[in-house]
Amino acid sequence: MGHTGDGFAVIDFETTGFGARRTDRVVEIGVVCMDHSGELVEEWTTLVNPQRDVSAGHIHSITARDVYGAPRFDEVAGLLAESLRGRVLVAHNLSFEAQFLMGEYGRLGHELQLDRGSGICTMTLASTYIPHSPRNLQACCDCCGVELRDAHSALADARATTQLLGRYISVDDEFADRWAHCYAQSLQVEWPALAADRACVKPRGTAAAGSAADTYVGRLAAHLPAVGGSGVTDSYLEVLDRALIDRILALHEMDELIGLARGLGLSSEQTDIVHRDYLDALVRQAWADGALTDGETADIRVVADLLGIAEPELQASIRAAARGVGGRAGFASRRPVGAFALEPGDRIVFTGEAPGVSRELLCDQAESLGLRPMSSVSRRTKVVVASDPDSISGKARKAREYGVPVIDFAAYFRLRDRLK
Secondary structure, eight states, X not given: OOSOBTOEEEEEEEESSSOTTTTOOEEEEEEEEEOTTSOEEEEEEEEOOOSSOOOOHHHHOOOHHHHTTOOOHHHHHHHHHHHHTXXXXXXXXXXXXXXXXXXXXXXXXXXXXXXXXXXXXXXXTHHHHSXXXXXXXXXXXXXXXXXXXXXXOHHHHHHHHHHHHHHHHHTOTTHHHHXXXXXXXXXXXXXXXXXXXXXGOOOTTTOSSSOTTOOHHHHHHHHSOSSOOOOOOHHHHHHHHHHGGGTOOOHHHHHHHHHHHHHHTOOHHHHHHHHHHHHHHHHHHHGGGSOOOHHHHHHHHHHHHHTTOOHHHXXXXXXXXXXXXXXXXXXXXXXXXXXXXXXXXXXXXXXXXXTTBOHHHXXXXXXXXXXXXXXXXXXXXXXXXESSTTOOSHHHHHHHHXXXXXXXXHXXXXXXXXXX
């Protein structure tokens, strides 16, 4: 098969949306490279930190937590260009992928000239090779007997597109000559010469710092000395209390806490004691009215799990509080835990979509309770409410810079309801 240069490069992107020329970004790349005879040369995939809200999770199932620690596009741009250079570009819906290629490289100062003729589009060619001309990848694969597993995973879609191209070629002895103009145009693209770092790629399941399944205590222990240290714990406890407002420890919050503990000179042993003191304080506060409800018990258990405190130790803390026995002199004696509350006049900022509620209705409800929804984050913002606690939107990043809590909508609704 001639006219194919060094072969084919099949690509697929998962993105935050459809507006490549606006604010949408690539969140996952899948690449399959073949030589001119169709033999696999290499394949690779990586998640990409889009430096904004991930969005479209209902399609690709990628979350902000997934792209935490993933490379930015500029960090994989060289590797991608290396894979594409000298090869015929192939994609299912090439015009869509081309728009994002131009958008992402354009942000780096490299202007590409791509259009639907700049390679092979298996979606466009479906009208020639598949009866009734279906358009989406799954339908085309079904018609050609190609198995598509993990649809809307970039590498899985790129692999399926590769097989689809193979089916087209197998039924057309004149394939290369028929589409020679697409080959020629694709090989004329001047991909930028950038450093290619293969070590930075982070496929799904590996991009979150450590792993999404890692516990905070496990990560903390890995970064702190086991014993020793003479650090003061007040600052650590204050940040911990802020991080636990929504009973979620986002990866950003974990890293902030770990960095703070290291900066304060705390050891793993000390933080373990501090966590137990914090839980004791939370239990005593729940017992302040002389009773512990099922809801309070469940809430305390969530905190205990996050802090790596085993059930027997939790029960011992509950029994001690029930007897009126004070815990260690610590955080509880200096300030109440879990005291964060919204009050009329507080400035709040929303980012991302709330489940089943429009932004307009959210703002109206907040204003009716005396809260002040704002469009931007400042040091006077009380809280930022995000669809994902690990949100990487500009508002969430600014909030972390200012030390403003970032909480999810479920936590916000609980805080809001206490105002009614």
